[in-house]
Structure formats: C-alpha cells, structure tokens
Amino acid sequence: MANIRDVAQRASVSVATVSRTLQHPDRVAAKSREKVMNAIAELGYKPNLMAVKFRSGKTQNLVVLVPAVSNVFFARVISGMQEAAAEHGYAILLANTTGNEDIEQQYAKMVSTSQADGLIQLRANNPLDKSLSNEFGLLPMVNACEVMQDTAFPVVTLDNRAAANAMTTHLLELGHRHIAMIKGPQSSPLTLERLAGYRDALHQAGLSVDESLLFPGDFTLSSGFDAAQHILSCSPRPTAVFCENDETAMGAMHAFKVNGLRVPDDISVAGFDDIAFAQYCDPPLTTISQPAEEFGRTAVTLLLDVLAGRIRKAPRVIMPFELIARASTGPAPQ
Amino acid sequence: MANIRDVAQRASVSVATVSRTLQHPDRVAAKSREKVMNAIAELGYKPNLMAVKFRSGKTQNLVVLVPAVSNVFFARVISGMQEAAAEHGYAILLANTTGNEDIEQQYAKMVSTSQADGLIQLRANNPLDKSLSNEFGLLPMVNACEVMQDTAFPVVTLDNRAAANAMTTHLLELGHRHIAMIKGPQSSPLTLERLAGYRDALHQAGLSVDESLLFPGDFTLSSGFDAAQHILSCSPRPTAVFCENDETAMGAMHAFKVNGLRVPDDISVAGFDDIAFAQYCDPPLTTISQPAEEFGRTAVTLLLDVLAGRIRKAPRVIMPFELIARASTGPAPQ
DNA sequence: CGAATAAATGTTAACGGTTACATCAAAATA
DNA sequence: TATTTTGATGTAACCGTTAACATTTATTCG
Known part of the structure; x- marks a missing residue:
C-alpha cells in the first residue's frame, strides 16, 4: 500500500504538504494541491486510519454490549445507535455477550486498551461496572435500557x-x-x-x-x-x-x-x-x-457528551412509554 | 495512561524486556519477569492495542455488512460469527446498512483504510463488489447467505x-x-x-x-x-x-x-x-x-482462511436445508 | 582458568501519519 | 532599496509497541 511518503515523492513535495492537503486544503497553494491530488489518484493512496487513530489517541469507535442481538427490541436500539454514531463519524463495535461475562470483559477492555473511546451497556451488570472504575475515575460509559439503581454512569431508561x-x-x-x-x-x-x-x-x-x-x-x-x-x-x-x-x-x-x-x-x-x-x-x-431507536440515539449522544467533556453530572434520561391496548387483553371471564 | 517505557523504568529493565515478558515470557529470566509483572500491576499498565495493531498492520477486526440487524435470521447468523470470531481473537464490527449504499461503502472502506482485516457481506451487492477490487486483486471478502452467481469471492450459501x-x-x-x-x-x-x-x-x-x-x-x-x-x-x-x-x-x-x-x-x-x-x-x-449460526461460523472461518492465505480458489460452501412441515400448510380445500 | 557457547538484556529503527517549528520566497511597507 | 510581514513549504519529533541486531552476562567445556 502506498503511504504518505510515496505520495510526497511522486508529487515532489514534502509529507507535510500532503497531510495538509488532506487536513487543511486551504493552507496549501492551489498548484501544490493539484500535484498532490494527482499523485494520490495515481497511486490509489488511502490514509492508514489505524495510524491516524494511534497518533491522535482517538479511535472513533464505540463498543456496545448487547445481551442478545437476536432480541428484536435490542435490534431496534442498535439501529438507532448505528445511525447516531454514523452521523458523528463513529463506528459501533457490537458485542453479542449472551450474558457471558468473559465476552463482556473482553469487549469492555477495548476501551482501556485504546481500541475504543467509549462503551454502551444495554444491560445492568454490577460486577462489570465495578471493574470499570480506575484511579482516574470512571470509564466513559453509558448504561441504557436496563440500568442500575445507583450508578455514577449516565443512564437512559424507561420508568x-x-x-x-x-x-x-x-x-x-x-x-x-x-x-x-x-x-x-x-x-x-x-x-x-x-x-x-x-x-x-x-x-x-x-x-x-x-x-x-x-x-x-x-x-x-x-x-x-x-x-x-x-x-x-x-x-x-x-x-x-x-x-x-x-x-x-x-x-x-x-x-x-x-x-x-x-x-x-x-x-x-x-x-x-x-x-x-x-x-x-x-x-x-x-x-x-x-x-427503541430513540433509546439508541440518546445513548450515543450521551456518550459523545461524556467523551467531549460536555457533561458534569451523570444525567438520567427517562424515555416515555405508551400502553398499546390490542386484542390479547379483554374483560375477565365471569 | 502508563506506557511501556514507564513500566520499563519502574522495573529497571529495558522496554524490550517488558515487551518480551508479555509476548514471549519464556525468553526472559524469572526474576526480571517478576519485576516487570509487579511494575505492570502497580502502574495498572494496559498495552495500547491501537499501537500494537498499527505496528503489526493487523487489526483483528472483521467488518460485517448486514442489511438489517433486526431481521431475526440475520441476528442468528451474527451470533455465529461473533462466536467464531472471538475464538480466533477477532472482533466483529457490525454495520447495519439498511440497504443504504453510503453506509455500505463507509464500512467497506474500513478494510482499505486499514481499520479492519476483512469483510463479510450478508447481501449480494454488485456495485459494492465492483469497487472492492483493486490492482492487487480482490479485497479479503466473503459473501454469505445471499450471494452473487458469478463472483470471485468465497461464498457460503444455501441451495x-x-x-x-x-x-x-x-x-x-x-x-x-x-x-x-x-x-x-x-x-x-x-x-x-x-x-x-x-x-x-x-x-x-x-x-x-x-x-x-x-x-x-x-x-x-x-x-x-x-x-x-x-x-x-x-x-x-x-x-x-x-x-x-x-x-x-x-x-x-x-x-x-x-x-x-x-x-x-x-x-x-x-x-x-x-x-x-x-x-x-x-x-x-x-x-x-x-x-443460521453455522452460516455465520462458516463465513468467518472462510474469511480467516483467506486472510491466512490458506485458500487458493474461492470455494462455494453449500449449507444444508430442511423442510419443516408444521400446521400452517394442509391439504388444498375442495 | 580461559575460550566458546548459550542465555538474557539493551539499543534503536521502524510502522504511517500529524504538527510545531524552522526556513524560505514573495509581497507589502517604510 | 532595505525591512517587515505574510504565505507556502520543508524538517523532524512524536505517538507506543515490536523485533532485529548488538551487547552483556552466565554457563559449559576443554
């Protein structure tokens, strides 16, 4: 794969100019910009986003722990998350935990090992929560749908x-x-x-x-x-x-x-x-x-707020519910 | 976050020794190993896996494009994938594409931008497939469940x-x-x-x-x-x-x-x-x-084979089906 | 005991970007 | 014309880890 140095060489400019062309096109002269763009096209250059993320320390990934993706309700929540995340340039790493704590831990660790920026949990899980606090405070996490009573994490739930x-x-x-x-x-x-x-x-x-x-x-x-x-x-x-x-x-x-x-x-x-x-x-x-979709969207929004430091105290968002009376309930038989 | 140099300093050894303690414990003396492990524990050191992945060029991520995660059949396929992937130390990045080609492209690009090693597509999608070939050949991709007739990609499907x-x-x-x-x-x-x-x-x-x-x-x-x-x-x-x-x-x-x-x-x-x-x-x-679960498992296995270069010619795996006769079908009325 | 060999450890250059800072040329001002 | 300002570009350090290679230390053997 062509890297930024190859592009620089081909365009007869420095790597900085190539990087600037991509990041701040306005800070580079039109004719250099053109040379760079041509070189990029000719070489089929694609920036290695792994390198970018490593350098920046931001992964743009969010881990979501789901007890069961096959649960139709959760599937809808996930859809909402995916949408909201995509709008902000984040990707969702989905973990189908099946209630298995090893899997939960494995994926939760993605945050502490810098593979993801934050975590959303769709299930209250005390043991996991305990292990997620460190000396710097709590991990960037949001607890959605099923939440713990007394938690320091932001929460989006139903009454x-x-x-x-x-x-x-x-x-x-x-x-x-x-x-x-x-x-x-x-x-x-x-x-x-x-x-x-x-x-x-x-x-x-x-x-x-x-x-x-x-x-x-x-x-x-x-x-x-x-x-x-x-x-x-x-x-x-x-x-x-x-x-x-x-x-x-x-x-x-x-x-x-x-x-x-x-x-x-x-x-x-x-x-x-x-x-x-x-x-x-x-x-x-x-x-x-x-x-359901709104649950997902809200959870992501909340997590992004946490990551951006826009949140001081952990909020509890209560979503509305509605009783839908259909035909499966009727008057009690005599 | 403590890094490997902090650990090395604390344990009074070199970074190489720390790295070796983690990667090849047998190549380091017992007493150094102990010093290192202590330092790791004291500092709460966790290797930055983003750096590891960047260095190694292997992300251990697989992207899965799903038309709709809320489709119950797909949910089961995903479960199977997650299992098989986890067994091999891979994580699944799930994309709920909702048939949206922009989302498909966005996630598919994760492979060419080094954010993922391979791709699994649960839906046949010709335009996408076309754009996934480059001068080095085809991207590491497997097409599962719904597959194209004449494709160069490995396929796992049903008759x-x-x-x-x-x-x-x-x-x-x-x-x-x-x-x-x-x-x-x-x-x-x-x-x-x-x-x-x-x-x-x-x-x-x-x-x-x-x-x-x-x-x-x-x-x-x-x-x-x-x-x-x-x-x-x-x-x-x-x-x-x-x-x-x-x-x-x-x-x-x-x-x-x-x-x-x-x-x-x-x-x-x-x-x-x-x-x-x-x-x-x-x-x-x-x-x-x-x-369904077996579909997922097989797709992952196939993709890992591709990534490991264990596959010469794209295989077509045909999974078995079974007709389950229940009560919704009966003799034709007269 | 010294040489040869093996084992353990250290030094350092990558990996591919970004960006602070240095440099240089051109335009503006005195 | 000399001097300052501005804009464009280049140089190189850095992110955290790994591993090739160099070096040191321990062990074995003649």
Missing part, C-alpha cells in the same frame, strides 16, 4: 415501574383479579422494577400479591411457553398474564392456544416492548411501546 | 433454488394448484433463486406459472400483510402462499385471519428461514430451516 404499573392497572380495570406474571432474568434490575410496578398496582387496588403467581422467565419464546404450562395448572387459574417482554408473551399465548384456551376470552395476555411481531400475532398483543 | 423447489413441491403434493408467491426485495439474487425453484417445481408437475400470482415483498411483516390483501382479491383465490421468508409469511397469515380465513383450512402459508417465532405463531409455520 419501568410506572409502565408495569400501568399495564397491571389496565388488567385490573378489565376486571382481572388473578393476574400472573412471567418475569425476566433473575438478576436483572429491570425485572425487579417491573415486578415492583406490578405490586404497586395491586396494592393501589387494595389487593395483595399472590407470590405463587410469579413465574420465572428469561425473555425467550420458549421460557414463555414453559411458564404458561405452569400457569395452566394453577387453581384457580389466573385470568390474565403480564409478561415482562413480548417474546415471552407470544410464547405463553401459544401455549394457551395449544391447550385449547382462547385469548383473551379465557385468559388475557400482555407483553412489553411492542416489537414488530406484536401487532401481527393472533390476537395482536397488548403491550408497552418503547421508543 | 435456495432447491429449497424453494422442495417447498413448492410440498404444497403441490398437498393438492394445491394455485400457489401464490410473495417475493423478497426486487434486486436480490436470493429472490430470483427462490423464484426459480418455485418455477422448477411447477414445471416438473406439468403446470405453468401464473405470473399474476407473484407478489412483491421486502422481507418485512408489513409487506407480507400488504401482499396478502392483494392475494385475497384474486379470483380464483390461491389455496396456498409460499413466502420468501418467515416475517413475510407471518404478516400474510395475519392478514388472512383478519379477513376471516382459516389457516390452513382455507389457505396454506409457508415461509422460509425457520426463525424462532415460526414455531410459536398460530398456526405454527411450515418453513425451510437454515443453519
């Missing part, structure tokens, strides 16, 4: 508690009194928040929480399917199920139908996220809509 | 024509004679291949192709929904629809149900890809299963 409360209240208003819940991954703060919202709503309605109606799940279709099987054997059988995401809800809905129940006549099902499939399943899913 | 033939034959065997098809994006070779397979099957059965039964689509749920509306107004109405991917099929199925048709009693629907949702929708979708 999951309020959203879960709204959905549970929706079910209560439809007359449901036995509302099961299929939770998200154990350790996740997001799960706890949504669970808290569910409890809040029941308490506000003067009802107590039946702990036996809380079922474990992990955001996958199959975990929703499995949890639903357990729900079917409850007695009395719940008349509604609130799932912590849409995949789980669709898995559960399928299990109910396989077992001969009608949704929502026999049992109502509600989800969370409003993925594209939610409005195309049968029946269309009542769910909470989140501005 | 889409045979798979579409198999699915169409399946529908023919169920007695269907009016089989509509919802196609993929216009320009895509994959669309043409699957269409060819559909034609083959009809011809083999001694039937002619009714061009009015071919409907445009773009792999999204909504395009399937829209196409289905048109299918409903055909007369006679087709008794089966073969969709070029599962999202399209699910969108179409939803449209049929909204319009009071029963699947498969009134109309059969078949998809392609076997995404997770396919077995959890109602009715579960008959589709073609592709080893």
Whole structure:
C-alpha cells in the first residue's frame, strides 16, 4: 500500500504538504494541491486510519454490549445507535455477550486498551461496572435500557415501574383479579422494577400479591411457553398474564392456544416492548411501546457528551412509554 | 495512561524486556519477569492495542455488512460469527446498512483504510463488489447467505433454488394448484433463486406459472400483510402462499385471519428461514430451516482462511436445508 | 582458568501519519 | 532599496509497541 511518503515523492513535495492537503486544503497553494491530488489518484493512496487513530489517541469507535442481538427490541436500539454514531463519524463495535461475562470483559477492555473511546451497556451488570472504575475515575460509559439503581454512569431508561404499573392497572380495570406474571432474568434490575410496578398496582387496588403467581422467565419464546404450562395448572387459574417482554408473551399465548384456551376470552395476555411481531400475532398483543431507536440515539449522544467533556453530572434520561391496548387483553371471564 | 517505557523504568529493565515478558515470557529470566509483572500491576499498565495493531498492520477486526440487524435470521447468523470470531481473537464490527449504499461503502472502506482485516457481506451487492477490487486483486471478502452467481469471492450459501423447489413441491403434493408467491426485495439474487425453484417445481408437475400470482415483498411483516390483501382479491383465490421468508409469511397469515380465513383450512402459508417465532405463531409455520449460526461460523472461518492465505480458489460452501412441515400448510380445500 | 557457547538484556529503527517549528520566497511597507 | 510581514513549504519529533541486531552476562567445556 502506498503511504504518505510515496505520495510526497511522486508529487515532489514534502509529507507535510500532503497531510495538509488532506487536513487543511486551504493552507496549501492551489498548484501544490493539484500535484498532490494527482499523485494520490495515481497511486490509489488511502490514509492508514489505524495510524491516524494511534497518533491522535482517538479511535472513533464505540463498543456496545448487547445481551442478545437476536432480541428484536435490542435490534431496534442498535439501529438507532448505528445511525447516531454514523452521523458523528463513529463506528459501533457490537458485542453479542449472551450474558457471558468473559465476552463482556473482553469487549469492555477495548476501551482501556485504546481500541475504543467509549462503551454502551444495554444491560445492568454490577460486577462489570465495578471493574470499570480506575484511579482516574470512571470509564466513559453509558448504561441504557436496563440500568442500575445507583450508578455514577449516565443512564437512559424507561420508568419501568410506572409502565408495569400501568399495564397491571389496565388488567385490573378489565376486571382481572388473578393476574400472573412471567418475569425476566433473575438478576436483572429491570425485572425487579417491573415486578415492583406490578405490586404497586395491586396494592393501589387494595389487593395483595399472590407470590405463587410469579413465574420465572428469561425473555425467550420458549421460557414463555414453559411458564404458561405452569400457569395452566394453577387453581384457580389466573385470568390474565403480564409478561415482562413480548417474546415471552407470544410464547405463553401459544401455549394457551395449544391447550385449547382462547385469548383473551379465557385468559388475557400482555407483553412489553411492542416489537414488530406484536401487532401481527393472533390476537395482536397488548403491550408497552418503547421508543427503541430513540433509546439508541440518546445513548450515543450521551456518550459523545461524556467523551467531549460536555457533561458534569451523570444525567438520567427517562424515555416515555405508551400502553398499546390490542386484542390479547379483554374483560375477565365471569 | 502508563506506557511501556514507564513500566520499563519502574522495573529497571529495558522496554524490550517488558515487551518480551508479555509476548514471549519464556525468553526472559524469572526474576526480571517478576519485576516487570509487579511494575505492570502497580502502574495498572494496559498495552495500547491501537499501537500494537498499527505496528503489526493487523487489526483483528472483521467488518460485517448486514442489511438489517433486526431481521431475526440475520441476528442468528451474527451470533455465529461473533462466536467464531472471538475464538480466533477477532472482533466483529457490525454495520447495519439498511440497504443504504453510503453506509455500505463507509464500512467497506474500513478494510482499505486499514481499520479492519476483512469483510463479510450478508447481501449480494454488485456495485459494492465492483469497487472492492483493486490492482492487487480482490479485497479479503466473503459473501454469505445471499450471494452473487458469478463472483470471485468465497461464498457460503444455501441451495435456495432447491429449497424453494422442495417447498413448492410440498404444497403441490398437498393438492394445491394455485400457489401464490410473495417475493423478497426486487434486486436480490436470493429472490430470483427462490423464484426459480418455485418455477422448477411447477414445471416438473406439468403446470405453468401464473405470473399474476407473484407478489412483491421486502422481507418485512408489513409487506407480507400488504401482499396478502392483494392475494385475497384474486379470483380464483390461491389455496396456498409460499413466502420468501418467515416475517413475510407471518404478516400474510395475519392478514388472512383478519379477513376471516382459516389457516390452513382455507389457505396454506409457508415461509422460509425457520426463525424462532415460526414455531410459536398460530398456526405454527411450515418453513425451510437454515443453519443460521453455522452460516455465520462458516463465513468467518472462510474469511480467516483467506486472510491466512490458506485458500487458493474461492470455494462455494453449500449449507444444508430442511423442510419443516408444521400446521400452517394442509391439504388444498375442495 | 580461559575460550566458546548459550542465555538474557539493551539499543534503536521502524510502522504511517500529524504538527510545531524552522526556513524560505514573495509581497507589502517604510 | 532595505525591512517587515505574510504565505507556502520543508524538517523532524512524536505517538507506543515490536523485533532485529548488538551487547552483556552466565554457563559449559576443554
């Protein structure tokens, strides 16, 4: 590959003039500029950006840790990030962590090893966060979607508690009194928040929480399917199920139908996220809509603010949610 | 940030010894090694990998161009890539191109500007391919999933024509004679291949192709929904629809149900890809299963072979497919 | 014990850009 | 014309690491 010295030689100028032609064209005479441009074209010269980044200490890369790129909601968030990053000349290095801490660490290290300028985490992860602080303070990181309660990092999130409360209240208003819940991954703060919202709503309605109606799940279709099987054997059988995401809800809905129940006549099902499939399943899913792409855009913007030193105190950006009532929820059966 | 010279000074050795301690520990005396390791720990030294990569000319990065990360099939392919790449110490730089050629070019340039070692394209794209050849030959690139017919690049693909033939034959065997098809994006070779397979099957059965039964689509749920509306107004109405991917099929199925048709009693629907949702929708979708993760793994392996110069002639790896018959297809109504 | 050999360590030049500073020529001013 | 100012260009140091080569130190053997 031709380098800047080859170009300089061919154009009979110094390397500085070549560099200036590319960086500050106005600081070089028109005829030198032309000679340089010709030489560049003739040699097919492309600056080695690795060298530029090394020299400048800025990589223009952002690492994004995603628990599962196959999660449709995350996929939308990533799209938003990619857009916002591209607008500012940054590239996204995507890490599909699958919850694996080794992978998380491997990619998180890209920041401390100067391969990336900053980090966005789509999942609250305490151990990782701890190891990311050093004597100079915290690494440039933003925590999005699923966030930690007390973190020094900027955060962009949803009021999951309020959203879960709204959905549970929706079910209560439809007359449901036995509302099961299929939770998200154990350790996740997001799960706890949504669970808290569910409890809040029941308490506000003067009802107590039946702990036996809380079922474990992990955001996958199959975990929703499995949890639903357990729900079917409850007695009395719940008349509604609130799932912590849409995949789980669709898995559960399928299990109910396989077992001969009608949704929502026999049992109502509600989800969370409003993925594209939610409005195309049968029946269309009542769910909470989140501005996924906007989440991504905001997270990137926030991180760039951090990198530019434009932020003094870590902000918490709360994105709006909307309850989308579709056909999967209906009045409680008599 | 502490650099290698700081460590050398602190350990009272030369930079070479520090470097050797990290690269070839066996070539340095045990007691020096210990001094160095202590100094590294005390200073919290982390090698600047940007410098390493610049020096070595190897970035250990692979760029992957994906039309849409939100496509569930692609998400699985990406997972496979990430795994295989990580095993070999490579990172994936993911580009969500959304079919935008500027974005494709931007990311593809990362190879020629030494920011990445190689490129994987999940979509056949002739214009891009053309610009990727230079006087030294072709860029290190692998074309996966959707591939060009006559390309000099290694390719990992499916026999889409045979798979579409198999699915169409399946529908023919169920007695269907009016089989509509919802196609993929216009320009895509994959669309043409699957269409060819559909034609083959009809011809083999001694039937002619009714061009009015071919409907445009773009792999999204909504395009399937829209196409289905048109299918409903055909007369006679087709008794089966073969969709070029599962999202399209699910969108179409939803449209049929909204319009009071029963699947498969009134109309059969078949998809392609076997995404997770396919077995959890109602009715579960008959589709073609592709080893998505294996696609990703293979593409990465192939690219690493290219980079290592282990490949003489561009191979075409054909992955196996399987027809998964579920409940969305049934005998043709009388 | 001294020479030959092996092992450990040090010195330094790359890698490909950017940019502060030096230099030089031309234009402007006295 | 001599002097200053301005603009264009060149020289070389620097970013952090690696590794070829030089040098020193330890070990083996005659």
